[in-house]
Amino acid sequence: MNNSRIKLLKNIHFRGDLxxxxxxxxxxxxxxxxxxxxxxxxxxETEVCxxxxxxxxNYNNLEYAKVEDxxxxxxxxxxxxxxxxxxxxxxxxxxxxxxxxxxxxxxxxFGVIQGRAMFTLKKEDEVLINxxxxxxxxxxxxxxxxxxxxxxxxxxxxxxxxxxxxxxICLVFFLVFIISNIDFDVKKKxxxxxxxxxxxxxxxxxxxLTNSGGQNxxxxxxxxxxxxxxxxxxxxxxxxxxxxxxxxxxxxxxxxEIHFIKHEQFRIADGNIIKGGIWRIPKIKIGSETIYNVEFxxxxxxxxxxxxxxxxxxxxxxxxxxxNENKIIINK
Numbered sequence: 613m614n615n616s617r618i619k620l621l622k623n624i625h626f627r628g629d630l631x632x633x634x635x636x637x638x639x640x641x642x643x644x645x646x647x648x649x650x651x652x653x654x655x656x657e658t659e660v661c662x663x664x665x666x667x668x669x670n671y672n673n674l675e676y677a678k679v680e681d682x683x684x685x686x687x688x689x690x691x692x693x694x695x696x697x698x699x700x701x702x703x704x705x706x707x708x709x710x711x712x713x714x715x716x717x718x719x720x721x722f723g724v725i726q727g728r729a730m731f732t733l734k735k736e737d738e739v740l741i742n743x744x745x746x747x748x749x750x751x752x753x754x755x756x757x758x759x760x761x762x763x764x765x766x767x768x769x770x771x772x773x774x775x776x777x778x779x780x781i782c783l784v785f786f787l788v789f790i791i792s793n794i795d796f797d798v799k800k801k802x803x804x805x806x807x808x809x810x811x812x813x814x815x816x817x818x819x820x821l822t823n824s825g826g827q828n829x830x831x832x833x834x835x836x837x838x839x840x841x842x843x844x845x846x847x848x849x850x851x852x853x854x855x856x857x858x859x860x861x862x863x864x865x866x867x868x869e870i871h872f873i874k875h876e877q878f879r880i881a882d883g884n885i886i887k888g889g890i891w892r893i894p895k896i897k898i899g900s901e902t903i904y905n906v907e908f909x910x911x912x913x914x915x916x917x918x919x920x921x922x923x924x925x926x927x928x929x930x931x932x933x934x935x936n937e938n939k940i941i942i943n944k
Contacts, residue, residue: 617739618738619736620738621737623663623733624734625660625662625663625666626731626732626733627666628655628657628728628729629655630654630655630706630728631725632651632682634650634651634653635721636720636721636723636870637720650679650725653725654682657685659686673705673706673707673709675703676703676705678701702732704729704731705731706727706729708728709727711725711867714869716869818939819899819901820938820939822840822938828938830898830940834865834893835863837859839856842917847919847921849890849909849923850907850909850919851878851909851918857889857891857908860893866893866894871891872890872892873889873890874890875887876890878911886911886912890907890908890910891907892906893905893906893908901942903927906923908924928942930943931943
């Protein structure tokens, strides 16, 4: 028996209370979120947590693959004395995020950030592996009864092989008989029809629409809010009432400093021009399709409609609208 020691790196998960400062840069283009960087930040009362606790979190977290300028304060735990935190911390996740005391300096916003931090460290651990070597067998003992049993088993195997061979020959003759009576032209036509149906199903997705008063509506989900939007291919941009934007701001899903793009003037159906704004919504869901960073215009006129315009439809890619069947087909 030989013993060998190897060194392995294992992940240890931690959690603690995070408080510090941040800086947020403006969006470089409509397809990217603004960048929030941590500065002068401290994670206090840090303690070990289970892997289940680490991965059981909601999706409204800030996540960082690598962080700098973060100080770790440990809870009173002797088992943590060998960790090098600043050099090794990875996979930082901040939940229950609270941003306050914002201050702008040109195109950069500074403020205070608080939340519940979870992160991962790697620890080197030694594992002892034992290798066993099977003893060499120098002697072979033959027992007459065992040899007789082996010959009997060999005969049974031979009979089984002959039986399988006979069945295989019968099966071949049966298949030849079946194949000789098949109309291949009919089968070929049926195969191509089936193939076309399968390919159509595999290479496309369908978004169902509802019809009301001769108009088609699509159901959109934004931050858990389900809302019917009137399908309007004549509208260049999707539109929501300003009250809906206020609702998303109150819930904390969007913030004016990060998601507001610019003020704009819009011409409504009666020909009047009203003021509004353009906002970037981080994520919307239409049917089974999820689209990120979608621009919506907001207007504050009375009874402002929810319109699904071309700015959103074009993000679906190669699509076609089938109004008679109340659906949108997305081709992959």
